[in-house]
Amino acid sequence: MEVKARISAAGQWLDERLGLGPVREFLAHKTVPKHSATVWYYFGGITLFLFGVQVATGMLLLLYYRPTSTEAYESVQFIVAEVQFGWLIRSIHSWAANLMMLTAFIHMFSVVFLHAYRRPREVTWLSGIALLGLTMAFGFSGYLLPWNTTSFFATRIGTDMAASMPVLGEALARFLRGGDDIGGATLTRFFGFHVAILPGITTALILVHLALVQRHGISTPLRVERQHQGAGAQVSQIPFAPNFLVRELMAWYGTLGVLGCLAAFFPWELGDKADPFAPAPAGIRPEWYFLAPFYTLKLIPSHVWVIEGQVIGLLGFGLLAAWWVMLPFWATARDGVLRVRLVTGAGVALIAYVATFSFLGYTR
């Protein structure tokens, strides 16, 4: 009783100073739809949790990491071999980056298949897609930071792809590299993107994304909505706090356990230090989430008529990305009817393409 009274007093003290009443009120009334597909709602939260893990482990790594081409590799080696629990922090940072990419993809496709992008959540979708792009940029910039052979040459491939884009390609590649080729300037630049620019933009965009989710509430799948409308009933809801929040917390703990297992059983390898003068090792390939476009570009002939194959490939990806970003707008017909089959078909086709080409890119 004594403890409860003290907590209540502390809450009151904070309430007087921070004005938490409206927040408490909001949480008390916020609900989450309850149906057979509720499980997919957790992935957005898991992605957010993994972003938090990245921020925390990234800050710890910053204590020892040195972003120069002469010291980067050695500093990561020092973190892994000498710093107490450095291996764990570095491994969790690397694995969490990959899991975050995976959960972000799952979250995006769950939004597609549950048709959660539909009116009035178009801007929520756009902010989510922008966050996915930023997550990929995090992956691309962070991959180079250990300055090992694989990351060096994979980054060279990535910036070469950027350079082959028409008109602005060369300028973009030069901006990314900080020169004509990958070097110390690229590392410093990527470090800046990774620890300052991208986290700043991402944090702001996450706040926007969350604010929009709160503004419009959590979407109920179209199928569930129609079933209930047909039966003249309302969709069941569960309170956000504590019912949904505690389950989300359980999912976060589960994710933490998975991260611990991966870090202990499959510590992220450091590889050999990058040698800019050495030839690229055979079979070099980018991270798994870039494998599908990478393999597609490999399949395109060097020239199609008078146009370079890579340019055609990049233009194709650009158009595909633009079409995907605009999904909420073409998903609804002029008469306001949702093109459910088209969207579902497009989602299945995209998953099939990414899975097949990633597999082929990994094995060939």
Add this chain to the structure above:
Amino acid sequence: MKTIIVASGLALLMSICLAAKDSCVTCHQALEGVQSDPVRKYASDIHKRHGFSCADCHGGDPQRDEAEAAMSPARGFRGKISRMAVPQLCARCHSDARLMHKYNPRQRVDQLAQYLTSNHGKRLAAGDTAVANCVDCHGIHDIRTTKDPLSPAHPLRLPETCARCHSDKARMEKYKLSATVLADYQMSVHWKALAVRGDLSAPSCASCHGNHGAAPPHVGEVAAVCGTCHVMMEDLYRGSPHKPIFDGMGVAGCVACHENHAVMHPTPKLLNSESGICATCHDAESVGGRTAGSMAKLIGELSSEIDRSGAILDRARRSGMEVSPALLRQIEAQEQLVKARVAVHAFRVDAVGAPVKEGLRITRETNAAGLAALEELGRRRTGLLFSLAAIGLTILGLWLWIRNFERKKRSLTAPGANSGSGDDLGG
């Protein structure tokens, strides 16, 4: 004025046509079989690339259309070059430093002088036309630089080129030479380095025998020949007690233990006091036999310690442990093993013992580092087990709490009130 310009133009055109004209090519490419071979082959010849024509070697006048006139001895036509005349013919240009400098400032011009000192050159001078001259190794009308992989004198192709004659038993019998040299060489570490690893600096025939001045090294010269690459071994051998003994016996030092063409990878077995090469001269109980046995034991001990610590480090590395500093130290231990193997050529136990001692000290360090990494791996997994237990208990606690919370709430809510009310408690 107009007439002068037209006439000058025509004269220029005619001079260009005449300069480009080569009746040797015109006629021979119209012929069939071996008569047209030279023209066909010459397309890839280095001399063609540098503007040399048939007449530069064969003489004659390629400006003339009639065969008799073009191939007239009066116009310097030499026809097919005799085997005796080939070296001197090639040397007209290849011994001319000023001319060769035009094509390659670093091109050597002593090929003929070298050739005349070779067994091939001496025998040719004595009238034996069956021996090799320039064209036997470099080709005739399709001569390429030795850097060209298609050249018969390219390092990768040279052993087969020499073997065209030196593996011909009938031909070699005449000179009382073995025809198994290529087969022997192909068993050697040198061949593996050259053909398997593609190391063009690995020794082949010319590396030991010379190219243009090809001759078998004399007994006393063998160590010097091997020593061009194996410098340390040669130095140690020259200061060893074996040198004066082998010299006195007329035995070539390196060859006595390692063979000449079939040079195998040396292992500690070579030093075995009972079955090794040393046992051919030294009894196991003699001073030499005991020295050989001690050196073999020392090298074997370091080698197995390196293997042992290497296996532990490899296990740790494959488990994801960061052991690169220890792996680097392992390379240093390997270097000590190499030093110990080199020191064998001093034929003294103390000379071998010093690098072995240092190598063993390093392997003790790397072994300890590997074992520590494996222990750390075990601790990590134990730590993970506790962490997973803590996470599992927390999840279980949360689940029990929320279930209890929902049950309590449900019991407080009237039946039927949760349907579509916006605060369904789930569970």
